[in-house]
Amino acid sequence: MLNNKVAVFRREHFNAAHRLNNPAWTVEENKRVFGLCNNDNYHGHNYDLEVKIVGVPNPNTGYVLDMKLLSEIIKEEILDRFDHKNLNLDTKEFATLNPSAENIAIVMYGLLRAKLDASLDLKIRLYETERNFVEYPA
Secondary structure, three states, X not given: OOOOOEEEEEEEEEEEEEOXXXXXXXXXXHHHHHHHHHOOOOEEEEEEEEEEEEEOOOOOOOOOOOHHHXXXXXXXXXXXXXXXXXXXXXXXXXXXXXXXXXXXXXXXXXXXXXXXXXXXEEEEEEEOOOOOEEEEOO
C-alpha cells in the first residue's frame, strides 16, 4: 500500500472582465490606488488557472484523484461560473467583493474545496498575466 503523497495538477484557461474599485473611497483615491484597473468601463484578462491536488494514491486505481473528475469539477464550479463574465456585474461572488487576483483565488479555493475529499490538499495558482500570479493558500 502506498503511503507517499503525490501532487497532481490541472491547468485551465478562462477570460473575464473586472474593475478594481473600493466604493468607500473617493474617485481620486480609487484611481490613485488601482490605476488602469479602475477603468469605469472595466478591463479584461486571459486567466490561467492551475489547480494542485496532493494526496496518497488510491491502492485500487493508482489515482490521487481521477483527472477527468477534477476537470468536471473545475468546469462546473469555475469555468461555467466565471468564463466570459464581468466578475463585478455577472457573478454573486464579486457583487460586493473586489475581484483582485488574490480574492479570485480565495473564492475559487472555497468553491473547489467544497467538492473535494477532506483528505486531499488543495492549492490554487492563478495567473492574471504571464508575469503576475497568486497562490492560495500561500
